[in-house]
Amino acid sequence: MSLALEDPVSALSGVGEKRQAALRDLGIFTIEDLLTYYPFRYEDLGARRPSETLDGEKVTFKGIVSTPAVVRRFGKRSQTVLGLLIDRENIRVTFFNQPWVAKNIEVGQEVAVYGTYNAAKAALSAIKLVPATTDALDPIYPASKGVKAKTIADLVEQAWGQLRGQMPNLVPQHLRDKYHLLDKNQQIEWAHFPKDSAEAKAGRRSxxxxxxxxxxxxxxxxxxxxxxxxxxxxxxxxKAVATLIDRLPYDLTAAQKRVVGEILADQHDARHMNRLLQGDVGSGKTVVAAIAMYATVTAGCQAALMAPTEILAQQHAKSLAKLFDQAGIDLRVELLTSGLKAAQRRQILTDLTNGDIDIVVGTHALVQDDVYFHHLGLAVIDEQHRFGVKQRSKLREGGMNPDILAMTATPIPRTLSITAYGEMEVSVIDELPAGRKQIITSQLSQRQFDQALALMKAELAKGAQAYVVTPLIEESETLDVRNVTEVYQTLQAALPDYTVGLLHGRLKKDDKDTLMQGFKDNQVQVLVATTVVEVGVDVPNASIMLILDADRFGLAQLHQLRGRVGRGDRQSYTVLVADPKTDYGKERLKALVDTTDGFELAQRDLELRGAGDILGTKQSGMPEFQVGDPVKDLTMLTIAQQEALSLVRESDWDNQVENQPLVTYLSKTMAQFRHFD
Structure with missing residues (x-):
């Protein structure tokens, strides 16, 4: 019976129910899945001399058996030892727990052995015998307890033996020519059965x-x-939008103007907008969103802004109302959160449905079943890493299909914007407002804490305020509070002329809000906190951020903390107090000292930690690639994105002959990716 690419792997000899289940766990369901399940590395089986081999290197030695194989047993364990003459060099070869080897070799026979070389002892710890004629690379596959790498290799060889030359080309010919990529069949051949490292590299590249x-x-x-x-x-x-921009109390930066233009062009287009607005802390995203919301209102529609927390929703509602009021624009802005009284909530829901409210600000309460808009034209989502298909479907079920503008102050490296956010258009505010001074960042050891304290005293004497942040000790809330209390008491004693506030996880919400308001009003000059100070909290008078045990924070978290200062015209400082023990810890703090560019830091963090680790692959929406590395192969990933975009923009791309294998493949596989977020 002939084999087909779409056949299940159980069509192969040696694949029963148990092995099929193990292969399924590796993502291998069909013969095509198996043939595109590539090795992650190769073992070089080409023979070498001992004198050419480094200590500890895996190597193949080919020679003549010079002494009989002797089996020594130690209970259930065994060692099989023999001598191997390679040219004029004699080495000792030891096989562990492979007593059958002794029956298969004899003195004078030519054999090839693969193993790890010990140069000092002129000995090889043998892994396996290999054919004496081999000169190729041995592919090593990602495996599991249920199925070994060798089993996968054997199955690939069995399948390819029947299907060699029958793989359809998914990458169009013009792209293969342009980027010197292999034909799909040659790609499979060279990736699975390379004769040398050049073939393996070319196969994996394609x-x-x-x-x-x-x-x-x-x-x-x-x-x-x-x-x-x-x-x-x-x-x-x-004209109305231009009037609002003219009446702002400050000039927009060039980056803000560019981004406003991109968003307004999307809104004016008949296509649905799904745009991600990235901007570092303090870059002015909120005013850009306000302009987009006002444009929506002038078109006779409503706008909604969703924030991740009630505190931020309240802050947004106040700042929007103030901005429009100062510009002399009469708009109705309302706040819809779970904290409203029933009567207030009912009235707001009624007014939303009737179209009496222009802009509503809230949390995810805005997409609940009892919320109906008169005509929602724009939904702005602040600090939501994903506002995906399900949420948009929810709005559509209510008869709405608003444009989507998602905002984030978390710098997203290019790798993630191309992958986890690849279905969105991306706008970037890569410029801080005029007058903002670069935050000076330094690192001190624990023994230099007095220097940090001296800098803080100097800033406080100028009328500024300070944050002091200690890390959460997740294992023990009690230990955490005790730790921050000790810091609080130390600073109270060191700063008798100033009011020091203490913010920790056990404070009640009202006490926390009162303390934060006191800090904003400069009734509290130094705020000691265990937790990350709320994203979005704006205290322009705060000029120093002192972070204790800074090596216990992530790079993105440290950058967000640093962004709490530098919001006014004062020169601001961030001091990292830490004695990092690991190279990763040292590199992380060095990166923060070297640059204040959040996007550069995010890419650096990705390189230091790896894509899977930085966000938790599944949680972040970061896809898992089997061959390509989205961090190391960023240029290739970017080119792939550009070429895919260029192709789908051709009106008849799916009718072109060279694209038919691609069209067929996508139509078969798209369904499982439609709701990937």
Missing amino acids: AAFEEFFIFQMRLQLIKQADQSFGGQPLNYDK
């Missing part, structure tokens, strides 16, 4: 591009489908 390209094609098709879902152009009042 496989990695194909993997990135297919992923990007799926994203572009999802984006295309999303944009075509009932989008409506917003005919906003350009």
